[in-house]
Amino acid sequence: xxxxxxxxxAGPAVLPEPVLAxxxxxxxxxxxxxxxxxxxxxRSATFKEILGAADANLRKLxxxxxxxxxxxxxxxxxxxxxxxxxxxxSGVQPSADYITTGAWGQHALKEANKQGDMNVLWxxxxxxxxxxxxxxxxxxxxxxxxxxxxxxxxxxxxxxxxEPNSGDVPLVxxxxxxxxxxxxxxxxxxxxxxxxxxxxxxxxxxxxxxRKDLLDRCDxxxxxxxxxxxxxxxxxxxxxxxxxxxxxxxxxxxWLLNDxxxxxxxxxLNQAKAKxxxxxxxxxxxxxxxxxxxxxxxxxxxxxxxxxxxxTKAFIAQADERNLTALGGHRSVGGIRASIxxxxxxxxxxxxxxxxxxxxxxxx
Numbered sequence: 001x002x003x004x005x006x007x008x009x010a011g012p013a014v015l016p017e018p019v020l021a022x023x024x025x026x027x028x029x030x031x032x033x034x035x036x037x038x039x040x041x042x043r044s045a046t047f048k049e050i051l052g053a054a055d056a057n058l059r060k061l062x063x064x065x066x067x068x069x070x071x072x073x074x075x076x077x078x079x080x081x082x083x084x085x086x087x088x089x090s091g092v093q094p095s096a097d098y099i100t101t102g103a104w105g106q107h108a109l110k111e112a113n114k115q116g117d118m119n120v121l122w123x124x125x126x127x128x129x130x131x132x133x134x135x136x137x138x139x140x141x142x143x144x145x146x147x148x149x150x151x152x153x154x155x156x157x158x159x160x161x162x163e164p165n166s167g168d169v170p171l172v173x174x175x176x177x178x179x180x181x182x183x184x185x186x187x188x189x190x191x192x193x194x195x196x197x198x199x200x201x202x203x204x205x206x207x208x209x210x211r212k213d214l215l216d217r218c219d220x221x222x223x224x225x226x227x228x229x230x231x232x233x234x235x236x237x238x239x240x241x242x243x244x245x246x247x248x249x250x251x252x253x254x255w256l257l258n259d260x261x262x263x264x265x266x267x268x269l270n271q272a273k274a275k276x277x278x279x280x281x282x283x284x285x286x287x288x289x290x291x292x293x294x295x296x297x298x299x300x301x302x303x304x305x306x307x308x309x310x311x312t313k314a315f316i317a318q319a320d321e322r323n324l325t326a327l328g329g330h331r332s333v334g335g336i337r338a339s340i341x342x343x344x345x346x347x348x349x350x351x352x353x354x355x356x357x358x359x360x361x362x363x364x
Contacts, residue, residue: 006348008338009326010154010301011177012197016343018259019251042241050243050250051236057253061263062186064209071208071228072236072246076195077104077176080206081111084148084172084191087218087228089115093145096172097121099138099164102129102153103332104174112148119144128333129156131293135165145217146170146190152178154198155330157303157337158296163188170214178300179207180256181342182267190214196245198300199342201252204245256342266342273340273349274299280353287360291333305335312336315359324352 007014030037033046040046055070064070073079089096094116098109100123112118121138124131140147147166152159154177163171163185170190179194186192191210197203210228218229224238231238260266278297281288281304291303306312312335319327329335340349 159298201248
């Protein structure tokens, strides 16, 4: 095996090494079926056990009650941008409220507007999405079908540390890039979803946690795959499920429960990792400049700039030589983006911090 770098990719992202080792060990043949997870039927007893274990692990980690369904779907956030308004809007509630704090919120709003005129409560575009709204910056419409927000914006590096107050309006969240990074008060949500390729597993599966009463809104005239109720009735097996991705979700959630010790411990580790990077940024006397305001900073994606494009290119090239990879920022923001999801080890963040200090000293 070649040497593994510290992979700071925004996604698909780093996975826990114990999980990768277990996948490698069982890839040719799972015990029992004597075939690869990629070769067994999604309706086999073996896969149904894997699916049930992934569901049970998520319920244990997040304290998900029987008032909610857990679905394992495909299509990523792009499909959820459409499915949510298609299922949750109605003739009585034809519009929803959106808080837009970055690029992924923008994409969600664009798709929702194809189903009706959405109401934008707050938009951070004037400052290139470098901050979050304060509590008094918006007021939720009481007759909105739902309040939608993105908990963590990977491109701009801003993250909600707690849930917006939606009152009696169902709260809907795209948690694709920070799901399972901390404990969540699930009973605050009507629906929360996440693509797997950040904190949960490989690309290919999208987890949706939906409150059961919201399923009454699902129009039976929707195309089958676009109806949440169809997937609930089919136990996430309406069609061929993304079996490999769900298998890895089961392993990652096992790792969170057994190796990490739960989401309280994971949150402590994530706070410690982020502090290392942000202390290096804040202590650089302006050499490194963070994109997000201090109070809005993400624990998952640290986005910052250097004094010039030339230094940025040199930083990325020299970091790569040190096995610190995938650090280039998104073109809309530029600079550096260090994604430090759950599986990024503390040693990787320490190595990046040390390189940042050395690079600044070498380029006074």
